[in-house]
Amino acid sequence: MSHPPARPPTTPDQPLLWxxxxxxxxxxxxxxxxxxxxxxxxxxxxxxRLWIDDASALAWMAPGALAGNWPGVRVLxxxxxxxxxxxxxxxxxxxxxxxxxxxxxxxxxxHFANRVHTEDRxxxxxxxxLEYLSAQAYVERNHxxxxxxxxxxxxxxxxxxxxxxxxxxxxxxxxxAVADAATGGDDSxxxxxxxxxxxxxxxxxxxxxxxxxxxxxxxxxPTRLLVAHGRATQAVRGVLARGDVSAPGxxxxxxxxxxSQPQFDALLGSCDLNMVRGEDSLVQAxxxxxxxxxxxxxxxxxxHRAKLDALLDWLQADSVVRDVxxxxxxxxxxxxxxxxxxxxxxxxxxxxxQLTDARQRLLLQDDLPSRLLKLVSxxx
Ligand code: TRH
Numbered sequence: 411m412s413h414p415p416a417r418p419p420t421t422p423d424q425p426l427l428w429x430x431x432x433x434x435x436x437x438x439x440x441x442x443x444x445x446x447x448x449x450x451x452x453x454x455x456x457x458x459r460l461w462i463d464d465a466s467a468l469a470w471m472a473p474g475a476l477a478g479n480w481p482g483v484r485v486l487x488x489x490x491x492x493x494x495x496x497x498x499x500x501x502x503x504x505x506x507x508x509x510x511x512x513x514x515x516x517x518x519x520x521h522f523a524n525r526v527h528t529e530d531r532x533x534x535x536x537x538x539x540l541e542y543l544s545a546q547a548y549v550e551r552n553h554x555x556x557x558x559x560x561x562x563x564x565x566x567x568x569x570x571x572x573x574x575x576x577x578x579x580x581x582x583x584x585x586x587a588v589a590d591a592a593t594g595g596d597d598s599x600x601x602x603x604x605x606x607x608x609x610x611x612x613x614x615x616x617x618x619x620x621x622x623x624x625x626x627x628x629x630x631x632p633t634r635l636l637v638a639h640g641r642a643t644q645a646v647r648g649v650l651a652r653g654d655v656s657a658p659g660x661x662x663x664x665x666x667x668x669x670s671q672p673q674f675d676a677l678l679g680s681c682d683l684n685m686v687r688g689e690d691s692l693v694q695a696x697x698x699x700x701x702x703x704x705x706x707x708x709x710x711x712x713x714h715r716a717k718l719d720a721l722l723d724w725l726q727a728d729s730v731v732r733d734v735x736x737x738x739x740x741x742x743x744x745x746x747x748x749x750x751x752x753x754x755x756x757x758x759x760x761x762x763x764q765l766t767d768a769r770q771r772l773l774l775q776d777d778l779p780s781r782l783l784k785l786v787s788x789x790x
Contacts, residue, residue, distance in 0.1 A: 431514055432460060438640075441471065443540075443689065443690050444507075445460070447540070448460045449671075450779045452480065461518075462485060463489070470668040492517035506536070522535070523562075536570070536789050539557075539571050541572060543689040544721075545576050545717070545720040546716060546717060546720040547720070549577075552573055553573040557571065576772065581782065583772060586675045592699060606634050607631055607634070609626065609633055609681060613642050613685055614641055614705055616645075616740065623649060624656070626661045627657060637665050678691070679698045682700060683700065685703050686702055689707070692721075696769055701759070701761045701765060704718070704738075727764065728761075
């Protein structure tokens with residue numbers, strides 16, 4: 411067995427080849443985040459192979475990607491990664507990204523570990539496990555930690571844990587075009603003071619949904635509710651079909667088709683209020699810099715409660731904002747939401763100011779790809 415060749419140190423700017431692995435558990439977050447990362451690396455001149463077990467959502471999230479028309483990114487079938495006939499045609503990547511603890515196919519690891527061990531010119535990839543985003547304290551504690559690979563063909567190699575987050579000691583966040591526009595001082599994303607309030611709705615099935623719709627229907631100002639495709643649309647249709655909201659009043663509901671990621675991000679940038687869910691749309695809501703209400707991905711042991719509280723702490727949210735979030739996440743009765751009107755949509759209000767401040771704090775930090783490249787260059 412030969413040792414990995416000595417390699418000249420790399421700089422974070424050097425273009426690299428990446429294998430990114432995505433196992434779609436459910437919903438859109440896994441593919442959403444890993445596509446965003448792939449596209450962000452490609453935009454910096456890197457080459458990415460995105461191995462994914464269900465690429466169907468990319469057809470609309472990233473038009474052109476499946477047909478191979480996205481510069482710098484190749485989308486490949488997860489099952490092909492296990493085939494030596496496929497792997498033997500490929501250059502060994504500089505970096506492996508294991509998305510959210512999905513185990514890499516053992517055939518893939520075995521193939522490239524064998525090449526690293528037997529071919530002098532093939533160097534060991536930097537192996538990174540990309541974790542879920544959270545504002546909880548464990549993120550800073552665990553970010554960047556090495557972990558020895560104990561089994562399999564790559565036994566003795568090291569994996570590094572990479573935790574996205576909101577602070578300088580974490581892995582940071584991927585920016586979008588709305589954030590880049592804000593960095594350049596471009597305020598064109600600010601909504602004008604429209605007579606009709608625009609609210610986007612991307613949610614699971616919150617118990618408080620009838621309360622939200624009723625509240626918007628009875629407010630003095632008309633609201634156009636832009637409902638995301640999929641579960642949010644089904645949830646709203648269900649509430650309206652059951653007659654849980656007495657009269658449409660000032661509420662106008664518009665069901666959206668599937669949007670590409672840039673269209674989705676622009677939508678959040680153009681609304682007065684964004685109801686978002688999961689992790690990736692939360693980040694886009696932060697970049698939008700508009701008032702938002704977040705529904706955390708529900709976990710059976712209510713682990714999402716600590717996650718929600720940590721985010722609200724980081725945002726220094728006041729008690730009104732906390733009450734609304736607790737109700738929207740099912741931690742108190744929807745009837746307890748007495749403050750929708752105060753919290754929602756007033757872009758000159760306190761919550762709006764806190765969010766533009768939060769965005770400013772985030773924009774002063776390095777973004778996630780920069781921190782990832784630093785970790786890679788330190789460990790090659
Ligand atoms: O879909 P989600 O609920 O994803 C979830 C969470 O991330 C959760 O933590 C994870 O464990 C679970 O998936 C498996 O919400 P999220 O994270 O906001 O991802 C949605 C993605 O879909 C985001 O990248 C934006 C994108 N999107 C579009 O591009 N166009 C659209 O029209 C819509 C509705 C979404």
